[in-house]
Amino acid sequence: MQAKKKRIGFLYLDEIHHLFHFISVAVELSKTEDIEILTHPRCHDLLFESIEKLGGTNLKVKRLKTKRFRRFTDKLKKRDLPRKGFWIKKHKNYLLENFDALIFTDYFHHYLLKSRKELYPKLIKFGHGPPGRAYSYKKDLLDFDAQLLVGQFNYDQFEKMGILGPKPITIGYPKIDVVEKDEKKEFFKNNKPTVFYNPHFDPEYTSWDKEGLKVLEYFYNQDKFNLIFAPHLNLFQELKGDRNLSEIPPKFFKVDNILIDPGSVDSVNMSYTKYADIYLGDVSSQVFEFIIEPRPCIFLNPNNFDYTDDISFRFWKIGEVISGVEELDQALENINSVFEGYRPVQERMTAENFYTEEGSTASERAAKAILDFLNHS
Template identity: 30%
Template sequence: MLQGAIERLADPAVPQKLCFFFNAQLHHVLHAMPLAIELARDPRFAVDVVAMTHDHIAMARDIARRHGASTIRFVQVEGPMLSAFTRLAGSATPPKLVALAAARGRLAEYDAIVVPERTSLLLRHAGLKRTCFIHTCHGAGDRAVGYDRRIRQFDFVLLAGDKQRRRMLDKGLIREGHYAVVGYGKFDLTRDRAPARLFPQDRPVVLYNPHFSPKLSSWPGMGLDVVRLFAEDGRFNLIVAPHIRMYDGRRRRERMERRLEEFSRLPHVHIDLGSAASVDMSYTRMAAVYLGDVSSQIYEFVVRPRPCLFLNAHGANWQGNPSYRHWHYGPVHEDADHIVEKVAHAIASHGAYAAVQQKGIEDTFDREGRSASERAGRAVADYLTSRLRHGTMPRTTSFGFGRGSALAHE
């Protein structure tokens, strides 16, 4: 990588080598590929997508094809040790630290690495001290985990809107000249795609989207009751699409699919425990009502204000807590009793929440001017070009990792 940097300083016509690295679940692809497509159109950069699984490569390749980004190179990191650890973990993706070890040699070749997660910052401790790390975030929710202290160690951060900018500045996670508010690039990938038809009858569609964290999710204590009550009632079509991380493990997913089999056969119930449709906004766009708890996908739903309601399964004291701002967008319930009637009430009372939803969306997503992808591409291109011109290198100071924090929920 150092040799390449010297060549680029000597000859600015030599493209900078950029890596878009996917080291987590499939949903991260949609948060970074808009930027990859934009930068691939700029002759100053050579763009590679490096990922740990075939599914990641297939999704990224399909996105690039649909958007005419023919110059991107796709690389899957493979090896017998990596496969063995993945099988042992029983997950769709390899354990992150094993993946980083397997990919480290290849990643050292790049001038900059773009990631939607934070664990990859550990590569700095593995010799990639001169590499520029760029963070796209993955979602624009309210929970404190989205404002992880590790973010301050990125060289450049892309933000969806003023909410993120304000909270990150308050926490000292970003600094002037090293971030840009650009909007939400995922919208650019999904805006023109018509949702597939899932149900034979045109009933209102309810999306039940519980979070994966057992401490926060409504699924462990209420999930099966929710599904059963909708199945028995029949007034609504129901999509059950938990956060993709909930059933990332193949064996856990198969066990739950067997438990839900009696419901999945019903014409008005659709169950998805982790397909691409559960992350590409297919369901948030087609649903008339959102039922959930703390997932940031609520913002991908209320970008077009609609009725929603929330299940407080963990007894949260949520009033006045910025991590629960989205619970002001609809009724909050402590149990799933009479959940179908509660959904009907949420629809009837939506007018009381529409203005609050709209204000939250305006604060969360900056939608002024050009597309988010274009704005992100310009911001990152300008930053990387300036960095090369001035010979600026990333900081190599303390990285802010506490014990056990490297694999925090992301």
């Protein structure tokens, strides 16, 4: 007798940088199971483009509306995404009654946690990037029935902090399975080395507020380097703070050696991390994607954080840390000689960050792990 297909829902109510962390797993599962992407009517076209690229012909997408009044207020407040609590409350019965498992890449599971009966459906947590700042280490992780982890460091830290749930499964980094299908892009018509400036949006940690415009000015006034300025895509979102793209003077958009990208697909699909020669940032875990191919890194610490023994600054062990733009000239001048001391640290950190296994992809391992878990739980 053929086993009944599992019904699994992937909740996608977030910005596009969440998509590549689950879409290839959803496609893999859809080869044998009944899989739905549960999203909203205004979801980005990248979802459908990615499904087509990965050959997900069996994958279903269900675009569910939030309540009419909430849609109206979201429009007034210029929200591209529905407020998750209201969306889930409207569709709670559908979510709880029709799936064997629901998969999240963020922490909005609370709206379902107390409403499900007999721990059903199962709630499974994916990350949306390698573990970096303290945001990666939330007690909420213990709410999930299973966690999919990207590597050994991920597992060890969760265990050390007491947030390793009842079913932790280390599978690798599915995002790589998606982006490796893309051709490498060219962004400048010269042979100058390219610096990728990638500040985070968190107001406590970002280098943008104190140093960002100085960084742009520095590269505007020199001719040795190209600059890609592609911050975390939340940096200029009105809902995340007072910053606005209009604060950047127009002259920076008009020069041939500076590319400014506040949140296109290229800013999340590793196009820039593959292309650039040097990483310049602060606390974005995107740097871990950059050093998969070891290259020089510089980190800005204008807030003078005492970072040496702080796990939130683990990435600052893989490159030089400077206080501000006044030290950038010297850091760039010495970048290649200094880098050789960091290369083995980067290689070790990549091995800790991303589990790999000969003969299978992270997406295949994730799909198998989810089915094994559901079949034995």
